Amino acid sequence: MERNVYDVLEERGFLKQCSHPEELKDLLGKEKVTFYIGFDPTADSLHIGHYVQLMSMAHMQRAGHKPIALLGNGTAFIGDPSGKTDMRSLMSKEQLMHNASCFQKQMSRLLDFSEGGAQMVYNGDWLYPLNFLDFMRDIGVYFSVNRMLAADCYKNRLERGLTFFEMGYMLMQGYDFLELNRRHGCVLQMGGDDQWSNILGGADLIRRKEQKPAFALTTALLTTSDGKKMGKTEKGAIWLDAEKCSVYDFYQYWRNVADQDVENCLALLTFLPMDEVRRLGALPGEEINEAKRVLAYTLTTQVHGEEEAKKAQTAAEALFAGGADLSNIPTCELTQEQIDASGLRLTDVLVFSGLASSKSDARRLIEGGGVFVADEKAASVAVALEPAQIEGDGVIIRKGKKSYCRIRRA
C-alpha cells in the first residue's frame, strides 16, 4: 500500500496551507488527481525557488498523480505585480516563448513529460484572445472586493497602495485554474506560500461557478531558519542553468548552507528517505559537514547530472580538503588581447576572472589583504602576474577563503 503523498509532503515540510485538508488527502489517497503549478517565464532559466515547486510536483507524480506545468506567457506578458517595484519589464511574446522552452528543458530533468505523464500548457492560449467584457461578466462577478481586501497579502498592500491591475492579476490566475479545470479536469493548484490568496481565489471560483470541488495547497518557500529567502548570492540567484550559475558555484552554495538549514534543504530538495535526512541533520558539531556534502552532491547531481557533480566535488576537495586533483576548478582563460592590454596586472586579472566586480573593487581587496596568488598574499596593488605563470596549467588565485579561479592562457 502506497503512502499517501499528502503525508509525504507534510513529513518533508512542504505543506504550508491547504483549503480542504481532509477532503484533499482523501482524494489523493484514492484516485489520480490532476494538479498544476504556474510559472511565469520572465527569465531564461528557472532558479532554486522554482525547484522546490518542481520537487513537490515530482513527489506528486511519483505517487501517481498528473502534473500540469502552466507557463504564464499570458500573465507574464503584462508582468507580475506582486514584486515590490513597478519595474515590470515588458517582454515580447517571442521572448516569453523562448524562456518557456528553456523552462521545459529544465523541468524535464525532474518530471516525466512522456505520453500520459506531465503536461505543459500555456495560459496565453486562453488569455490572449480574452474579451474584456466577457471576462468581467463571466469571471469578475465571482470576485468580492471585500474578500480580496481581507486577504493578508492585500491587507498590508492597502497601506502602500494597490492598483486595479494588481487585483486583476488575481482574477487572471483564478481564471487559469478554471480553464484547466474545464480543459483537463484539473482540481488542485499548488504553489509557493506567497501565492496563497491567488490560488485560493481560483479554487473558490471553480467551486462557485462550476459547483465542483477544487483545492488549493501551498508549499513552503525556501528560507533560512531566520526567515530570509534562500538562493541569492553575490552573483545573483542560484539558477539551474550552468551558464548563469556555474556547477561549481552551485555545489559550493549548498556545501556552505548554515547548520540549521541543512535538514530542511535535504527534505525539500532531495529524495533521500526522511530517516536519513533526520540522521544527517542531527549530526553534532563538525560532523554536520557530512550532511552538507551529501546535500551539495545529491542536489548537484539532480540538477546537473552525476558527472558534473563529481567534477564540482573533486574541485572542492582539491581546494578545501587538500585533494590533489586540480583539473576541475573554475578556470579563466585569458586571450592574448587581454594579456596585452592589462600587462597581467593583478587588478585587471581579478576583473577578468570575475573575482572582482571592478578594478576599484580589486584594488580594495588587495589592499585589504584578501587576494592570494598561488597561496602567496598579494603584497600590493601594483603586482602583476609573470607571463610564465599563466602557461600550462596556469596559476590559482584566490579571493578570500572560498573563491578560487585558475588563470591561464587561452
Add this chain to the structure above:
RNA sequence: GGAUGGGUUCCCGAGCGGCCAAAGGGAGCGGACUGUAAAUCCGUUGUCACAGACUACGAUGGUUCGAAUCCAUCCCCAUCCA
C-alpha cells in the same frame, strides 16, 4: 481634477547653499576566530590613469564663485478630498 507630503548611493533612511562620494542602520565583501558553519570583533562598500580626477542625490533647464540642497517646468509616488 483639488490639497498636502515626497522622490538621495544595493535596500531603508539622514542631509536642505560650500567642511558631501553624502550620517546611521540593513545587506554584501575582506580580515581575525572557526568546522568551507553560526555568533562576535575589525576593516571596507561609485568609477578610473587612485595623496588626483571624473560621474552621481527623479528629469530637464536656470540662479550662484559654488547646488543633493534655491527657482522653473515636467515625470513619478503616497495621503486626504472628488
